[in-house]
Amino acid sequence: MTVHAFLTVAWILVALYLALIYAPNEASQGNVYRIMYVHVPMGWAAFVAYALVFAGSVGYLWKRSPRADDLAASAGEVGFIFCSCILISGPLWAKPIWGVWWVWDARLTLTFILWLLFVSYLLLRSFFTNPDRSALLAAVVGIIGFVDVPVDYMAIRWWRTQHPQPVIMGGPNSGLPPKMELALFVSAGAFLCLFFYLLRMRISMRESEREVRRMRRRWAAERVTRSA
Amino acid sequence: MTDPNDKFLFLAYGLVWIVFMLYAWSLWRRQARLRKDVEEIKAKHPDLAADK
Numbered sequence: 001m002t003v004h005a006f007l008t009v010a011w012i013l014v015a016l017y018l019a020l021i022y023a024p025n026e027a028s029q030g031n032v033y034r035i036m037y038v039h040v041p042m043g044w045a046a047f048v049a050y051a052l053v054f055a056g057s058v059g060y061l062w063k064r065s066p067r068a069d070d071l072a073a074s075a076g077e078v079g080f081i082f083c084s085c086i087l088i089s090g091p092l093w094a095k096p097i098w099g100v101w102w103v104w105d106a107r108l109t110l111t112f113i114l115w116l117l118f119v120s121y122l123l124l125r126s127f128f129t130n131p132d133r134s135a136l137l138a139a140v141v142g143i144i145g146f147v148d149v150p151v152d153y154m155a156i157r158w159w160r161t162q163h164p165q166p167v168i169m170g171g172p173n174s175g176l177p178p179k180m181e182l183a184l185f186v187s188a189g190a191f192l193c194l195f196f197y198l199l200r201m202r203i204s205m206r207e208s209e210r211e212v213r214r215m216r217r218r219w220a221a222e223r224v225t226r227s228a
Numbered sequence: 229m230t231d232p233n234d235k236f237l238f239l240a241y242g243l244v245w246i247v248f249m250l251y252a253w254s255l256w257r258r259q260a261r262l263r264k265d266v267e268e269i270k271a272k273h274p275d276l277a278a279d280k
Contacts, residue, residue, distance in 0.1 A: 030233060032231070081251050084247065088243050202255060
């Protein structure tokens with residue numbers, strides 16, 4: 001965990017250097033395009049997060065495994081943070097370039113729906129005191145909500161949107177100059193490293209929470225046995 | 229850096245990193261509290277901790 005933390009911090013520092021100093025200015029947008037180096041990687045990380053919510057939910061429904069539920073719940077919480085940051089950085093990039101903070105085009109609307117899915121998923125988990133019931137219902141939402149992810153990813157390929165067309169894997173006319181591409185991939189690596197660090201930390205916390213609950217239950221059971 | 233749009237760049241980077249730092253800090257705090265709880269229970273009831 002400590003090695004992962006150091007690796008994450010080092011990778012973030014390199015990514016910041018590449019994004020803010022090494023990568024050249026964009027001809028029409030100037031410096032503000034550099035928001036791309038946080039905005040796009042956080043988008044990819046949020047997709048990965050919801051894919052893990054989906055995988056953990058399927059695992060839980062299939063095997064009733066607490067570890068699968070830990071993965072889904074933790075990815076849901078960390079994914080919510082990443083998705084919230086997309087909704088912060090996106091409008092801050094849109095305003096100087098489009099002249100408006102927000103438009104309801106396909107990509108932005110579907111990303112907002114993804115954020116609402118993360119919120120509903122977390123709220124649902126907090127409503128029920130019975131952990132099995134909460135895990136079961138959350139797993140159903142986690143699976144149904146996954147429909148949004150591929151549609152959101154493909155939205156800028158399927159429809160003409162205000163949001164820019166994809167710069168990576170977007171067809172023959174897409175792509176970035178080499179320096180910008182390097183900065184984007186290093187930033188993506190840094191954000192994914194941060195995502196997995198936070199995810200591992202959250203999963204380890206859930207294991208500790210289960211341990212505390214188990215010990216308290218046993219303690220209570222022993223007290224009942226002794227008093228009887 | 230004299231572009232008037234630079235403030236949006238600083239704001240985006242600043243806010244995003246503040247959110248991540250606050251979240252990481254909240255996780256470290258919650259984790260430390262949980263570790264303390266586990267240690268306290270183990271110290272009071274070593275028999276509970278031994279049997280999983």
